[in-house]
């Protein structure tokens with residue numbers, strides 16, 4: 331049995347519970363104690379002294395596209411549809427299993443170095459196995475989807491409905507809930523511009539049958555809304571609601587343009603929203619009404635949406651979220667605690683793992699990150715505000731998933747990152 335005790339200046343259990351100068355005790359994958367008193371019964375445990383450090387729940391990046399990462403750094407100044415058609419879909423059409431594998435390594439190692447312990451990924455139409463293999467090797471908690479498209483998409487990425495679905499079922503059987511539940515499949519119709527009604531309704535049936543989450547994009551740009559009005563007579567959320575496919579297993583990326591009716595549909599169906607502020611700015615998409623959705627009780631998490639944004643640092647997305655909505659709506663729009671929740675427990679809720687991760691509590695899994703408190707953090711008035719307003723990936727010294735180190739002494743445990751530099755030229 332693996333037994334560990336960690337001492338830290340601050341242990342952030344959740345946005346409303348912080349332990350100062352305390353110990354967190356782990357047996358195997360579970361937290362068994364958080365206490366300010368070191369007990370004799372723990373004296374034989376492996377002891378890690380992280381004085382002058384913070385231990386907090388691992389970050390949850392609820393929306394990425396790992397297989398697009400080779401396109402980063404090209405800030406092409408195009409809006410969504412134009413950008414997809416000229417840059418992203420042609421790249422995805424040429425993807426090989428080797429490129430998919432290197433892309434996942436590049437993406438997932440950067441997430442580990444940035445404090446992310448759980449993520450939800452839209453891989454492309456093909457080679458989804460490669461992402462699972464990399465997540466398995468690195469030790470991350472993963473929800474990985476194979477993108478499905480059966481209309482209005484390049485011929486070599488478009489699949490017959492039955493093929494898209496049977497590919498997905500094969501991946502469910504191979505990977506879903508593998509490795510102590512750490513690896514999971516997510517059904518992934520790209521969006522209603524490229525998926526017909528049958529694909530959405532059949533996806534729901536598979537979700538019900540195999541108990542698998544679903545993820546898609548909705549209402550990100552005005553161009554998308556115009557297309558939907560022309561083809562469906564309504565926007566995506568009303569369209570999907572009319573099909574009867576929305577429920578609490580759906581994760582909807584973006585939701586930038588939202589009517590009162592759309593918000594009522596999300597309240598009724600309990601679908602979750604992922605906010606991607608960096609991507610929404612760079613693609614000139616707009617500002618999502620996140621403070622309103624939070625007030626209405628809709629579950630909103632946070633995503634980096636690489637490569638519509640250019641790095642996987644979720645601390646950066648957290649800061650962008652706080653700054654964007656404070657500028658847009660004023661000081662009462664949302665608090666650093668709201669953003670902290672979006673990056674942790676709300677992500678866990680959207681992935682239906684909030685009873686296991688997202689906060690540090692006795693009985694939950696030990697998915698946690700450890701950050702050094704350096705001079706740029708001091709003076710500390712409120713450690714949670716501090717994590718949103720001042721913390722950065724460079725503060726990260728260690729991460730654990732399921733009670734195992736995946737990042738230790740600022741190094742990735744299960745992969746020598748130096749190997750990546752020689753692989754990167756193969757992506758171009």
Ligand SMILES: [Zn+2]
Nearest residue numbers: 395547583635
């Ligand atoms: Zn996306």
